[in-house]
Amino acid sequence: MTISYKTGPSWFPVLLSVALGLLVAGAQANAHVKMNKTIPADGASVAPGLAEISFAFTDAIRIMLVKVTQQESKVTVPPASKLPRTFVTEAKIAFEPLTPGTYAVMWTGVGRDGHVMKGAFSFSVIAPKASLPDKDVH
């Protein structure tokens, strides 16, 4: 067998060139999603009765996990609301009112590009100050 090849079609590279020329369009930078802000913020102290944690991200993310653990008892507090089932830039997750203590929040999510993001922060729920007994005034 003797192999020989015809010269390839000359239009093909031209077609590719045209297609590539069309492709030169500026897309925006695409850094991985990061957390912008949380309420409560990392390290914040809040009053008892907090029943919601808010997240804001730099871009849309599908939140996969929000795990809140009370540090003193090591008990995980289950969310009272379901996590959003779509890609969101903001989310509010409800909990039963939190009792005084320090809470660690760990979250994971997936960006539209499929990258897994994760983060953690903590805050404290401060016990109300005991009210002083009234002094008798004579």
Add this chain to the structure above:
Amino acid sequence: MFTEITIETAVSRALVYAGTIAAAGACLFATTFPKAARSMAAVLRWQILIGALLIFCVEPIRLVLFQLAISGGDAELAFGPDMRWMAFQMPNGQAAVTRVAGVLLIAAFGLRVPLLGLLGCGLAIGSYALEGHTAATAQSGWASMTLLVHLAVAHWWLGALWPLSACLRALSTDDAATTIERFGQLAAVFVPFLLMAGGILFAMLVSWRLQLSDAYQILVAIKVLVVAGLLALAAVNKFVLTPRLRTDTPRGANSLRRSIALEVGLAFFVLVVTGAITSTSPGGGH
């Protein structure tokens, strides 16, 4: 600076790239060089088998790692009823399923029914556009098409390396030289498109801002350097070693085989760097 990259992510991605390059590359070689492929069916079948095995072994591991990552490392949660199928709702899970389907098509029909084989190649190569940075850019349609041009040529080029080396044994000297010369002619046309598409993609992803202190851009610079080495080797093959095949056959064939083996090694290094690049945020994101 390189905090987002883990060795297992970069290597597992490189193995997936190697898998589709092996499987789709063999199929594309058979389509481009049908006469040579008839005498090399066994080599091409082996290459497809190795590619398919890589995909079938590595993709499930990547999905398990993904499940563990989204559940914060808690295996019970990762495979519990709430999260068990989460990977398949995400871009990377869907890309993996598409890739597996494509490689299955190639394995079943790649060398027997060219159209189905090419459809398999399209699925395997196109799967990469469903995930990653290009899928999330503001103009993901354009970025994905650029990526497809880049990947299609990369699969055709790198996937042909082993068959080209094998054709030195499987074909007569004349036929092997003719096939390798023809490959060199086509590569001279196609590879510039790979480079252009890669450059355009890079520019799109970093918003046309060069910043070599950024981890993403450093990795791209490393990739460019290694690809430059790969191109230099390819040029030696085309202009020095391939002509020597016809004049000094045994030594020419040995030199060419060694050079192609070195090209395969460099190509795998490029794939590992690419795996690291795809794990890193472009645009100074961290």
